[in-house]
Amino acid sequence: MVKVKIVGAGGYGGVGITELLLGHPQAKINALVDVENPGTPISKLYPHLAGFCDMMVIDPADPKANEPVDVVFFSTPDGVGMKLAENELKKGAKVVDYSGDFRFNNAQSYADYAKRIGKTDAHASPALLPQSVYGLAELHRKELNTNTKVVGNPGCFAVSCILGLSPAVKNDLIEITSIICDCKTGVSGAGKKPAPTFHYPARYDHMNAYKLSGHQHVFEIERELGLMSGKDIKVTFTSQVVPVCRGIMSTLYGTLKNKKTEAEVLALYKEFYKNDKFVRVFESTAPVGSPHVRGTNFCNLVVSVDERTNRLRIVSYIDNLVKGQAGSALQNMNLICGLPENMGLERPGMFP
Amino acid sequence: MVKVKIVGAGGYGGVGITELLLGHPQAKINALVDVENPGTPISKLYPHLAGFCDMMVIDPADPKANEPVDVVFFSTPDGVGMKLAENELKKGAKVVDYSGDFRFNNAQSYADYAKRIGKTDAHASPALLPQSVYGLAELHRKELNTNTKVVGNPGCFAVSCILGLSPAVKNDLIEITSIICDCKTGVSGAGKKPAPTFHYPARYDHMNAYKLSGHQHVFEIERELGLMSGKDIKVTFTSQVVPVCRGIMSTLYGTLKNKKTEAEVLALYKEFYKNDKFVRVFESTAPVGSPHVRGTNFCNLVVSVDERTNRLRIVSYIDNLVKGQAGSALQNMNLICGLPENMGLERPGMFP
Amino acid sequence: MVKVKIVGAGGYGGVGITELLLGHPQAKINALVDVENPGTPISKLYPHLAGFCDMMVIDPADPKANEPVDVVFFSTPDGVGMKLAENELKKGAKVVDYSGDFRFNNAQSYADYAKRIGKTDAHASPALLPQSVYGLAELHRKELNTNTKVVGNPGCFAVSCILGLSPAVKNDLIEITSIICDCKTGVSGAGKKPAPTFHYPARYDHMNAYKLSGHQHVFEIERELGLMSGKDIKVTFTSQVVPVCRGIMSTLYGTLKNKKTEAEVLALYKEFYKNDKFVRVFESTAPVGSPHVRGTNFCNLVVSVDERTNRLRIVSYIDNLVKGQAGSALQNMNLICGLPENMGLERPGMFP
């Protein structure tokens, strides 16, 4: 039994991993920790959990919050996990952090990221960076093993873009200066904190682009694709929000170096993901949409070649809260705990 | 292992029971039958099932569709199950029918219903009526046993109303002429067939009352409450549709015969449902809403007494496609197959 | 030209009256006043107004905010208008207040209301109460004339209920102890301030009842119906919110004193509203829904008699932000300024 602690348990990232762990046969939640709402049962914050998980949310200072566990999930903003991880590791835990704190496994790369998101401070635990692993199992499965101590769980947009572009980059199909990521997210990606732009009357028939000057997820996309290609890669990235609750649809473009038919590219994509349970590859005529991954850990990729313009186009669908967050986190936990990768994640979702 | 056949597999009722059966440890789907889309994999109709259930939907004439099974779910309109049930019973199956065909266990009661919904024909299998059981486990658990052959699965609105009113009627709390059921349903209650009134642009910011002259579910509410009270009961019933996908919120009113405090009524409701896993009773200040039952087999009841007008008011929440349809159907299957009542149904749903 | 000042200009009530006044041929906005966002153009808060109204929102202390005008709209919470109205009257303005401050034209009635909503203080300007008029033109058109100085603009739920019930109460059709108002509102009724319960991900597939212990609008319903009938009336009132942006659907019930057919009641309703441009009366089979009044000042009433239970049922639809707020306010302004009642209000809305 894997004993688990969730820090930041009251947010969408926290409740997401809680829901998944409740259906996991080899995990047990030891503590739900949050600076907000300590003393409140999680099932009061999330009444659908009543009878399934009625544990109290506790303060970080609570003794129970400091008991040793096997895995700690930090569902916390940038800057939290990096300060607390070391102490957890000392107590024998492994750490899966949802923020950007451990997504870059060297100090320079982290510093570039930190600067870009407006953080000038150095990393609080630079010694941990070289041992941290970017938690996208499809690319880093070998490094995500029982020796792994720290996982930087990937950003939701990044998951959709990296999975969509990796086969093309790895196979050197596209001009690396030509990559565009046009990404649309559901509103849950913004978390549970109310804000004017996510107020129902202001959002219900509303789509818009935002952060046009730069989204924080672009750096891990560039870093992962760069590592893969051995070259410096810069992408144009557009973040947009549309009135769905759950889901990301990223439409990814790149100019083909050499003419390829859709069938050829499709074959390469299927080959690339042939051992990846959670990635499904479709031809361009398949009727794929975000509901087909809603509530699941799947990434659905639609492959299309625009022969008129010699351009590759991939449409990548995930549930931002599952494959884009808690699902990947659990997939990572399984791997670093030596459990079957898909344990507790094989569920088809619900329709409609 | 319970071998199951689903007739009408391509509709929302069919895919709902399929989703649930995929997570049920003691059931196995033997055939998915439908007159529409035979030859199409169910996972093409419902792509979220890809990799979980890729069985072909087959025509009723297909030999595979006629293999003996243990349980047949008829997720079909009024008039279908009554014609096909007998043959299934002869082959040794038990039948759970989603329509009104078996909700009335005597010919007169059925005839009243049939007339009201505009059907003048007599029941096609009147001999089966006396042995059919109204499939609301909370009221008819004893009759839903391994000897039961035919279950009339209840209507979605009826589930919400009957569960909400039973403790009051059983305890003789309210004037039986005073009952009003003000019911709001999500759009999925109308099934998967497109229609102008459910077209997204026409429905997205739209709420309305419909069938003001009478909804078919009112008869089973009156019959069940009547049987319980030993009196003839007539209720005013208003069906309304609001732009949610899943969920029913029924607000139920009755004049109290004698003054009662909310605490007294609450205690009676909790006592009434103390052995019912899937009914949760709340006080009037509890923040309960339809998402708390979405995707689950729960019915959440909020008890309120308006002391100024001496009126009882119950707000009853269910997921119309689960407790209001496939979930109750599976609960019934469990009971009539001698399995634990909640097998395959204990899931908390997902939020947001 | 009527010179107008809007206090509380930055909220939904403020922008609603601003939108209407921009299309009104005899009105001119002199000042937009708000304690929040002073110094910001209204078209920055509401970018759809760019080029139509780019006036600055100004602080109440701004000299411009204190210039004399003809009409002041107080789109402010309870307790604000009552303190500021007198000063405006002295400067020669008339006042239309959106809150409960002037909906009760005697001190005792106001005190009952104030106590119920948890305000213990006495009215700040009791001398104004006897001259205030409840601003529902369909009932109080005669009192809303050029001599009127103070109007208490009605609550949104109250508009829908009072218009729906008045013909029945006036014609003594129903038992006055039997009245139930089952009301559903769109989310914009809560205003523009974000809150957890109106956060898009938490609201999008969510319906719920709230304030079961008593909503503030119930008192004006009881008062208006009481004045009309000459009797003390108490109603059971249920407020519910569903995921639409704009719209109220109130389903109103009352037991008929004497048998009436739907046709008879329909005739009475049509007669009652024969001179009311903004009330449309429909038979029970008419396909009426909230979009048919969205963006308009209309109230659509569907008349239904449940002969099986001898109960009258009226379904009343309004746009909560127009007929339920700014539209009624403008209708009142027209009347007290001697303008045609429907000036600036005759627009059909937009579909879909």
Place this chain on the structure above:
Amino acid sequence: MVKVKIVGAGGYGGVGITELLLGHPQAKINALVDVENPGTPISKLYPHLAGFCDMMVIDPADPKANEPVDVVFFSTPDGVGMKLAENELKKGAKVVDYSGDFRFNNAQSYADYAKRIGKTDAHASPALLPQSVYGLAELHRKELNTNTKVVGNPGCFAVSCILGLSPAVKNDLIEITSIICDCKTGVSGAGKKPAPTFHYPARYDHMNAYKLSGHQHVFEIERELGLMSGKDIKVTFTSQVVPVCRGIMSTLYGTLKNKKTEAEVLALYKEFYKNDKFVRVFESTAPVGSPHVRGTNFCNLVVSVDERTNRLRIVSYIDNLVKGQAGSALQNMNLICGLPENMGLERPGMFP
């Protein structure tokens, strides 16, 4: 007074122009024609029009449908207008056609389009093509004059893309082989006919790309941009649908030929549209979204330069049913009838 006939009056395009004409001071609807629902008042099909327009929808064979008028709007599918236009012209009318029939003013260009959309037949009235004008006033205002007889009203996606890209193409800012149009539409773009993919339960939390092999609007984008640049232009175009009712958000990409700052490009865009009432240009940090153009004839353009990748990015917002259809049609009518271009179109919309 301009006498108008609307053919295809029962669809969203028909009701859209009807709504606008009702508020137009110089137009009068003479006939509403449709092959569906003849004999039904338009206000029965669209109840929000009750009291504003209760005209009967009439069959094309009805004598009233054949009375001479000044302007005929064909809100009909491809292939209808081209057959009926000539007869209308003979009777003295001008024609504004919503389909692709008159968007290409030479036979070869039309033939290329027709072939691509799967129509092999030649144009039914090739003689009319040279005199037809592409009805985007911002580009073709001079040709849209009182001598103009036939207008090909533009496609909704095309409006958003052409307005967004024209200043860049005209000023030779971008590599013409680098253009990508990533377009998202609301569901009303599909018209009023119900279909499984627009059924509320299947659409409400659903976004997807479609027609990846080619959307019909791409040809007019390429033709208009090609005419402007004097070169053959091919674009990659992605059509996507998201669960909003009204709105298009097109994100447009092109590689800059020479380095430009956002400020420089912004200045060029503002200059380009300085005389265009209905185009508003914003910097990249402005909080612009689809609600700001909803219900209006505006196009909001957000200008952004990604200096890291040397790429221009324009986000273009319109209401697909107004500027993308009926609004442009009315703007065209105004121009070809010698009326002020913005007559009947100056409305700010409504929020929320």
